[in-house]
Amino acid sequence: xxxxxxxxxxxxxxxxxxxxxxxxxxxxxxxxxxxxxxxxxxxxxxxxxxxxxxxxxxxxxxxxxxxxxxxxxxxxxxxxxxxxxxxxxxxxxxxxxxxxxxxxxxxxxxxxxxxxxxxxxxxxxxxxxxxxxxxxxxxxxxxxxxxxxxxxxxxxxxxxxxxxxxxxxxxxxxxxxxxxxxxxxxxxxxxxxxxxxxxxxxxxxxxxxxxxxxxxxxxxxxxxxxxxxxxxxxxxxxxxxxxxxxxxxxxxxxxxxxxxxxxxxxxxxxxxxxxxxxxxxxxxxxxxxxxxxxxxxxxxxxxxxxxxxxxxxxxxxxxxxxxxxxxxxxxxxxxxxxxxxxxxxxxxxxxxxxxxxxxxxxxxxxxxxxxxxxxxxxxxxxxxxxxxxxxx
Amino acid sequence: xxxxxxxxxxxxxxxxxxxxxxxxxxxxxxxxxxxxxxxxxxxxxxxxxxxxxxxxxxxxxxxxxxxxxxxxxxxxxxxxxxxxxxxxxxxxxxxxxxxxxxxxxxxxxxxxxxxxxxxxxxxxxxxxxxxxxxxxxxxxxxxxxxxxxxxxxxxxxxxxxxxxxxxxxxxxxxxxxxxxxxxxxxxxxxxxxxxxxxxxxxxxxxxxxxxxxxxxxxxxxxxxxxxx
Numbered sequence: 006x007x008x009x010x011x012x013x014x015x016x017x018x019x020x021x022x023x024x025x026x027x028x029x030x031x032x033x034x035x036x037x038x039x040x041x042x043x044x045x046x047x048x049x050x051x052x053x054x055x056x057x058x059x060x061x062x063x064x065x066x067x068x069x070x071x072x073x074x075x076x077x078x079x080x081x082x083x084x085x086x087x088x089x090x091x092x093x094x095x096x097x098x099x100x101x102x103x104x105x106x107x108x109x110x111x112x113x114x115x116x117x118x119x120x121x122x123x124x125x126x127x128x129x130x131x132x133x134x135x136x137x138x139x140x141x142x143x144x145x146x147x148x149x150x151x152x153x154x155x156x157x158x159x160x161x162x163x164x165x166x167x168x169x170x171x172x173x174x175x176x177x178x179x180x181x182x183x184x185x186x187x188x189x190x191x192x193x194x195x196x197x198x199x200x201x202x203x204x205x206x207x208x209x210x211x212x213x214x215x216x217x218x219x220x221x222x223x224x225x226x227x228x229x230x231x232x233x234x235x236x237x238x239x240x241x242x243x244x245x246x247x248x249x250x251x252x253x254x255x256x257x258x259x260x261x262x263x264x265x266x267x268x269x270x271x272x273x274x275x276x277x278x279x280x281x282x283x284x285x286x287x288x289x290x291x292x293x294x295x296x297x298x299x300x301x302x303x304x305x306x307x308x309x310x311x312x313x314x315x316x317x318x319x320x321x322x323x324x325x326x327x328x329x330x331x332x333x334x335x336x337x338x339x340x341x342x343x344x345x346x347x348x349x350x351x352x353x354x355x356x357x358x359x360x361x362x363x364x365x366x367x368x369x370x371x372x373x374x375x376x377x378x379x380x381x382x383x384x385x386x387x388x389x390x391x392x393x394x395x396x397x
Numbered sequence: 398x399x400x401x402x403x404x405x406x407x408x409x410x411x412x413x414x415x416x417x418x419x420x421x422x423x424x425x426x427x428x429x430x431x432x433x434x435x436x437x438x439x440x441x442x443x444x445x446x447x448x449x450x451x452x453x454x455x456x457x458x459x460x461x462x463x464x465x466x467x468x469x470x471x472x473x474x475x476x477x478x479x480x481x482x483x484x485x486x487x488x489x490x491x492x493x494x495x496x497x498x499x500x501x502x503x504x505x506x507x508x509x510x511x512x513x514x515x516x517x518x519x520x521x522x523x524x525x526x527x528x529x530x531x532x533x534x535x536x537x538x539x540x541x542x543x544x545x546x547x548x549x550x551x552x553x554x555x556x557x558x559x560x561x562x563x564x565x566x567x568x569x570x571x572x573x574x575x576x577x578x579x580x581x582x583x584x585x586x587x588x589x590x591x592x593x594x595x596x597x598x599x600x601x602x603x604x605x606x607x608x609x610x611x612x613x614x615x616x617x618x619x620x621x622x623x624x625x
Contacts, residue, residue, distance in 0.1 A: 261402030300445035
């Protein structure tokens, strides 16, 4: 076992054990740790609240006060502790990753960014990283694992049910529970946790996080103020409604992205496109999608070769204007080539017996496990709709 | 402009899927009539082309790069309804396999970029170019404004979709459940950004590609006459 895997297990165990402190302090009647008293507790000890402390203690209201996720009873408090632990671990990893990416990117891109020819490199790097990404995803999809062994049709159907459940949900706790389930599915499908988080945390959720930050202020979301800052006649405050909106928005995006990536990571890509048949997508569309998928890689290869050729022969592009000419002439060239290709492909199809009728082969087999998996996903959706009655 | 999952509420997602179903059906009937048996490889390659167009980094003043959507360009090359199908296929592949745009938002993304954008753009293209010869400069200008109008129209629809979320879905205390920004913010940032910068990338790309094709093989620009 790799050292990192061992460390991950260790962190997981610790997160699971986090309610232990709650139990022990309850059992032995212990008080809050020395020096960590809240203002109210302090009043109990010394009879009054020191003025400076009172002023400062209301300066910042934590989004998850006392790791409690709102105000649940004692029974739910331990669950809230575990969820808080997982959220905390997630946020720490996300920030560390982001920091690492930002720092390492600066070094490699600092040289090429300034030049007008930077777009050449960026396009080349873009195509290469897409190809690389596809290969590494396909490798995971070929492994043995829980989700890889499921019938793609049932898996796709269940994923859609889960996505709808996430879309309909109105509770952060439910979204957190779904996220935990996703992480368990990642584990039983032999996907590396870091590999998974790198694909699910970095782009869309982090982007959404930055998008939603302004929404916590009263200018976007008016409501009950948590922290206020007075600037002349103008009050800027963070509102409870704003923070709640931001948290549920972020969790929903994170859940949806994670579930979608889970599907992509455990299904061969060309198979995934075929499963669209179960959603009554016409055969014609499925066939076009399958063909188009293959041409994408051909085109990426063509672009990459053209741009590498330009870079190795010309070296640099003098201005942005010149750059735009290079890019658009390549687009036009690509269309010329693909248009010619299209008529050859059609002739080849006809010579192999294509009669104008689209035919897609179905080669799927389902087991009882698939039915159970889909049934559980359906339960999640029904459960969400049932829970929604309590949120108005 | 690819809307991810979680930004739009269930009503918007459902309505946009429901709106796209008859559009897709109509488009495929239209394409069957005009392109006949050759439709499958042509649409497949058109879809791959519109996928790949978004991969090209276009240099813009200030040292950075942006990318075009290319839906109007595909509409000029293949006709508006074929473009609708080709761009939809590209968007579905992007959402399903590459995580670009959400799965629940495929309906909305297709409505903006595969329906509104190519059709608006194509209408402008026909309106300005009229019966001018294929190699005329007028066609180049028409293509540019078609690209600009197309992407701005798509951005307008997207910002309306974003902007109605806080109105449609919120709790009793005023907490938003989906995209928390109202119409005012969504229109100024999204539509403004597209009118000022991204629209002009589309303008430049559509113009220059049409000009290059005029010089190389102008017969490719005559496709549209057949496929209306």
